[in-house]
Amino acid sequence: MKKLAVLSSGGDAPGMNAAIRAVVRTAIYNRMEIWGIRRGYQGLIEGDLFQMQAQDVSNIIARGGTILKTARSKEFQTEEGRAKAYQQLKDRGIEGLVLIGGDGTFRGAVEFFKQYHIPAIGLPGTIDKDLGGTDFTIGFDTAVNTAVDAIDKIRDTADAHDRLFIVEVMGRDAGYIALHSGIACGAEDILLPEVTTDVDSVLRRIADDERRKKTVHVLVVSEGDDMEGGAQGLLKRIKTDFPKLDTRLSVLGHIQRGGSPTCADRVLASRLGFAAVQGLREGKTQVMAGLVNGEIVFTPFEQAVKQHAHMSRDMLQMIRVLAV
Numbered sequence: 058m059k060k061l062a063v064l065s066s067g068g069d070a071p072g073m074n075a076a077i078r079a080v081v082r083t084a085i086y087n088r089m090e091i092w093g094i095r096r097g098y099q100g101l102i103e104g105d106l107f108q109m110q111a112q113d114v115s116n117i118i119a120r121g122g123t124i125l126k127t128a129r130s131k132e133f134q135t136e137e138g139r140a141k142a143y144q145q146l147k148d149r150g151i152e153g154l155v156l157i158g159g160d161g162t163f164r165g166a167v168e169f170f171k172q173y174h175i176p177a178i179g180l181p182g183t184i185d186k187d188l189g190g191t192d193f194t195i196g197f198d199t200a201v202n203t204a205v206d207a208i209d210k211i212r213d214t215a216d217a218h219d220r221l222f223i224v225e226v227m228g229r230d231a232g233y234i235a236l237h238s239g240i241a242c243g244a245e246d247i248l249l250p251e252v253t254t255d256v257d258s259v260l261r262r263i264a265d266d267e268r269r270k271k272t273v274h275v276l277v278v279s280e281g282d283d284m285e286g287g288a289q290g291l292l293k294r295i296k297t298d299f300p301k302l303d304t305r306l307s308v309l310g311h312i313q314r315g316g317s318p319t320c321a322d323r324v325l326a327s328r329l330g331f332a333a334v335q336g337l338r339e340g341k342t343q344v345m346a347g348l349v350n351g352e353i354v355f356t357p358f359e360q361a362v363k364q365h366a367h368m369s370r371d372m373l374q375m376i377r378v379l380a381v
């Protein structure tokens with residue numbers, strides 16, 4: 058294999074640049090030509106590709122976002138879109154792809170490769186950590202640390218005013234950011250999509266806390282939680298049931314997606330980027346490179362998108378116990 062291309066797709070994640078750098082440098086080290094595709098699959102369809110040199114990735118390891126830009130392409134979900142994408146690769150003689158993204162990226166890849174058999178390896182780049190075949194995804198550690206920093210600050214002001222705060226964190230259908238940041242910040246309650254939320258029990262727990270004269274309540278809610286009305290709905294119920302409680306809602310939002318990646322994310326992204334190019338050279342294809350128990354593992358795309366990373370029972374049980 059002599060010509061590779063790399064793209065980032067879906068929601069950006071801190072560490073994507075570190076991954077791009079590792080892919081580009083590993084390819085060049087192995088005397089391969091490496092092309093960058095801008096704006097994910099959409100850029101591929103539109104032929105927005107350029108050949109990359111080692112210097113193109115200088116000084117990006119510490120930067121959030123992605124120098125290749127990213128997008129969620131509707132056109133790639135169509136047969137015509139995928140045919141155009143294939144033509145762009147064929148025209149340039151590109152023989153292999155490295156795809157950095159989340160479940161949407163890999164679902165797109167599965168469809169593409171049913172028809173066009175260009176070897177591809179994926180890297181898990183998503184703050185949500187909602188993929189199987191890896192213990193961590195690129196960006197999760199940074200996002201969760203950003204959430205922790207923000208929630209710690211919220212607790213300070215909550216404490217100063219004796220307030221109840223609902224903090225909504227990201228995670229479209231996975232609660233890992235909520236679980237980890239909630240535990241790390243000593244949240245009184247953590248609401249996740251993986252566990253059915255019974256709002257009445259949440260309210261009962263607040264009443265218990267009130268009886269025990271807890272002055273600060275911090276409830277961390279994942280944006281993907283199943284309860285009706287989400288965090289806004291919960292805010293309304295709390296205000297109605299506890300009119301004397303001074304209650305606020307803070308939605309952390311996209312702040313969790315930006316910022317300089319943590320050391321853990323930079324090392325993870327570098328290892329996986331290096332492994333992806335090595336994997337392609339060894340003939341691996343249609344797999345995602347992940348890290349399981351500290352070792353590189355390749356998992357077929359279909360499996361990576363179907364299974365979520367394992368959510369430890371002990372962590373779920375701990376939530377109530379440590380909030381006593």
Ligand code: F6P
Pocket residue numbers: 068159183184185227228229280314
């Ligand atoms: O997939 C990452 C993620 O940040 C989710 O947690 C969130 O639901 C979604 O992307 C937000 O997407 P957008 O930036 O398109 O609003």
